[in-house]
Amino acid sequence: MASSAAAGRAAVYDAVFGADVMEKVRSSKVLVVGAGGIGCELLKDLVLVGFGHLEVVDLDTIDVSNLNRQFLFRPQHVGQSKSAIAAQAVASFNPRAGPIVSHHGNIIRGRMFSADFFRGFDLVINALDNQAARSHVNRMCLATRRTLIEGGSTGFAGQAHTIRGGATLCYDCRPKPVQKSFPVCTIRSTPDKPVHCIAWAKELHALLVGDAPNSVLYEPDDAPDHPPAAASSAAAAGPTAAPAADAGASRGESVYMRAVRRPDDAVCDDTAALAAWARGAFDALFRLEIEKKLSMGDAYRTARCRPTPLPLSRCHGFEAACEATLSAPLPAHRTPTLGECAGSFLSALQTFFSDPARRQAAREGRVAFDKDDDLSMRLVAAAANLRAITFGIEALSEFEIKSIAGNIVPAVATTNAVVAGLEAMEAVRALAGRDPADASYAVVLSTGISGGRTVSGDVVPPPNPACSECGRARVILRLDTKRLTLRQLIRGVLCGALGFEEPNILFAAAEAEEGAATGSHFSFLEDEDDASLLGLPLAALPAGGVTSGKLVTVDDFALDGARVEAVVVHVDCEGGGEEAVAAAVEVVGDFSAPEAARAAKEAKAKQAAQQAASAAAAAAAAAAAATAAGGDSDSDDDIVAEGSDADEGSDGSDDDDVFEILEGAGPPSPPSEDSSASRKRPREDEDDEPKRARLGEA
Numbered sequence: 001m002a003s004s005a006a007a008g009r010a011a012v013y014d015a016v017f018g019a020d021v022m023e024k025v026r027s028s029k030v031l032v033v034g035a036g037g038i039g040c041e042l043l044k045d046l047v048l049v050g051f052g053h054l055e056v057v058d059l060d061t062i063d064v065s066n067l068n069r070q071f072l073f074r075p076q077h078v079g080q081s082k083s084a085i086a087a088q089a090v091a092s093f094n095p096r097a098g099p100i101v102s103h104h105g106n107i108i109r110g111r112m113f114s115a116d117f118f119r120g121f122d123l124v125i126n127a128l129d130n131q132a133a134r135s136h137v138n139r140m141c142l143a144t145r146r147t148l149i150e151g152g153s154t155g156f157a158g159q160a161h162t163i164r165g166g167a168t169l170c171y172d173c174r175p176k177p178v179q180k181s182f183p184v185c186t187i188r189s190t191p192d193k194p195v196h197c198i199a200w201a202k203e204l205h206a207l208l209v210g211d212a213p214n215s216v217l218y219e220p221d222d223a224p225d226h227p228p229a230a231a232s233s234a235a236a237a238g239p240t241a242a243p244a245a246d247a248g249a250s251r252g253e254s255v256y257m258r259a260v261r262r263p264d265d266a267v268c269d270d271t272a273a274l275a276a277w278a279r280g281a282f283d284a285l286f287r288l289e290i291e292k293k294l295s296m297g298d299a300y301r302t303a304r305c306r307p308t309p310l311p312l313s314r315c316h317g318f319e320a321a322c323e324a325t326l327s328a329p330l331p332a333h334r335t336p337t338l339g340e341c342a343g344s345f346l347s348a349l350q351t352f353f354s355d356p357a358r359r360q361a362a363r364e365g366r367v368a369f370d371k372d373d374d375l376s377m378r379l380v381a382a383a384a385n386l387r388a389i390t391f392g393i394e395a396l397s398e399f400e401i402k403s404i405a406g407n408i409v410p411a412v413a414t415t416n417a418v419v420a421g422l423e424a425m426e427a428v429r430a431l432a433g434r435d436p437a438d439a440s441y442a443v444v445l446s447t448g449i450s451g452g453r454t455v456s457g458d459v460v461p462p463p464n465p466a467c468s469e470c471g472r473a474r475v476i477l478r479l480d481t482k483r484l485t486l487r488q489l490i491r492g493v494l495c496g497a498l499g500f501e502e503p504n505i506l507f508a509a510a511e512a513e514e515g516a517a518t519g520s521h522f523s524f525l526e527d528e529d530d531a532s533l534l535g536l537p538l539a540a541l542p543a544g545g546v547t548s549g550k551l552v553t554v555d556d557f558a559l560d561g562a563r564v565e566a567v568v569v570h571v572d573c574e575g576g577g578e579e580a581v582a583a584a585v586e587v588v589g590d591f592s593a594p595e596a597a598r599a600a601k602e603a604k605a606k607q608a609a610q611q612a613a614s615a616a617a618a619a620a621a622a623a624a625a626a627t628a629a630g631g632d633s634d635s636d637d638d639i640v641a642e643g644s645d646a647d648e649g650s651d652g653s654d655d656d657d658v659f660e661i662l663e664g665a666g667p668p669s670p671p672s673e674d675s676s677a678s679r680k681r682p683r684e685d686e687d688d689e690p691k692r693a694r695l696g697e698a
């Protein structure tokens with residue numbers, strides 16, 4: 001029955017699209033990136049249409065919260081790989097479809113997702129939920145000249161269109177809305193909306209259990225008179241930590257840093273001591289700090305909401321709530337009481353630090369806020385509400401806080417289904433050879449907005465010439481930024497694979513990057529800069545290091561300024577040895593500039609040598625004639641300098657220049673010496689700008 005239905009469907013598609021197009025559909029290799037809301041729909045559509053060679057990548061495992069709309073998954077699949085289960089599920093939909101290959105991995109960081117992997121497909125289709133992965137797939141498809149079909153949804157709105165380098169705009173041709181952020185002082189001192197309190201709570205999460213130095217609430221606590229052991233025993237005693245904290249207050253510092261310092265093992269393993277530590281942290285954050293700021297007079301001068309210190313004793317019922325939430329969370333859809341917030345905050349901290357694995361991860365700064373981690377979410381929700389109550393701002397349910405904290409727009413299954421259907425249609429059109437710029441689709445399910453039309457079409461705009469991804473030649477450097485050293489990058493990659501001779505590496509710190517002032521740069525030329533940096537992993541270099549997404553410029557004045565711009569993508573080599581780290585390096589895109597410059601340089605040197613030889617013969621003849629005539633053969637340094645400069649900028653075929661060099665500098669240098677002389681790095685003020693300008697025009 002299923003088989004005859006499939007045969008009937010295939011006959012319909014043959015009639016609609018044409019047998020030749022359907023043959024391409026059956027034989028083409030298609031990569032689907034993402035097996036979530038859109039991916040499940042898309043795989044089903046592609047299999048039903050008759051795509052014969054599908055592969056799917058997803059890094060996630062199935063969560064209970066996926067089951068309502070990611071319809072290929074069932075309760076028994078929770079915890080298993082999304083891509084594997086999705087591939088299994090859709091294979092049964094069409095007995096004529098071939099096997100579907102699934103990959104459980106991160107499309108950005110996974111070692112196997114190299115340029116060759118992408119080149120193995122005729123078509124790539126995105127079914128992703130985040131900008132970083134979309135940008136990466138876009139970049140890889142541009143570099144490997146694959147056609148990409150991009151689609152996405154936000155609530156009731158969605159879109160789908162084809163991207164082909166040079167023919168259409170790419171994913172990054174248009175600026176993306178940046179995640180809304182708030183001034184640090186609003187977060188730290190003057191919140192007036194729930195979202196400010198939630199942002200503060202996420203920073204507090206980092207301070208308490210995550211990467212503390214990266215939190216905007218972090219203040220260095222390096223007073224030498226309070227060694228850590230003394231501090232934690234004082235904190236363990238709870239509010240008695242106040243005198244030490246007040247000493248800090250007199251110096252204008254925040255008073256909570258000592259109280260939120262992570263408890264040591266002796267405290268963590270002692271239930272009573274850990275509970276006391278948690279209360280000490282509560283007291284410092286919600287009472288002492290507020291009291292101190294109020295006493296300073298002008299801290300809240302401009303604040304819309306003035307805070308009231310919150311002693312734990314005012315949080316009625318916190319002890320019972322703490323006890324209850326140690327075993328069961330608060331109801332997610334109801335706004336909790338003050339006592340419940342306080343109890344939930346204390347129990348979340350105790351649960352966190354009584355777990356040795358979480359404790360260790362926290363000490364190593366490895367715990368990042370994840371809205372889907374129940375304990376992290378509980379801590380943030382409780383802290384956000386306590387902060388809100390302190391400032392007289394409305395408290396919210398954990399569900400509401402989660403949707404704000406995770407910037408979640410609710411996913412609508414119907415929008416995903418429409419977007420996936422359009423992507424599948426675009427896939428057939430792409431294989432049929434239709435112009436990729438023909439159609440871009442906007443989906444709006446709410447008819448009030450679109451005037452009654454669910455799907456409207458338009459042409460895909462052309463590439464944006466100013467686009468940083470498709471508007472200029474860039475290479476992608478895939479490597480393990482945490483393990484590959486600067487020396488390995490220079491010797492193995494830049495001088496090895498790319499053919500540089502004396503690469504000069506330059507990158508800038510990203511905005512507000514930890515450990516680097518905004519706008520700071522890193523520039524490195526071996527033999528001139530600090531050699532001790534060579535042994536450092538790329539991520540540990542100054543100016544924020546070389547990390548995923550960073551743009552690195554490499555140029556080489558030994559090769560006439562040959563220049564390559566590279567976008568770095570971090571690839572995990574966990575568990576692999578040094579050889580694995582070196583072997584994992586991949587350069588994608590056009591990096592012919594150094595080789596071309598080297599070839600041009602060698603050709604030029606050869607030509608110069610030939611001309612020098614013939615000019616020397618001519619000069620000898622002229623000198624003989626001049627001697628015979630009694631003429632003057634004074635040299636002139638100015639002319640030599642001009643001649644030398646002009647020669648560097650020209651193709652070296654100007655006989656006058658050659659003659660002047662010969663006249664001033666004596667016998668011609670052999671090519672090898674000439675090239676070593678030109679290796680000198682020009683000073684910025686004299687030669688840098690003209691060279692760069694010339695390269696820019698090329």
Ligand SMILES: [Zn+2]
Pocket residue numbers: 169170171172173174463464467468469470471
């Ligand atoms: Zn672009």
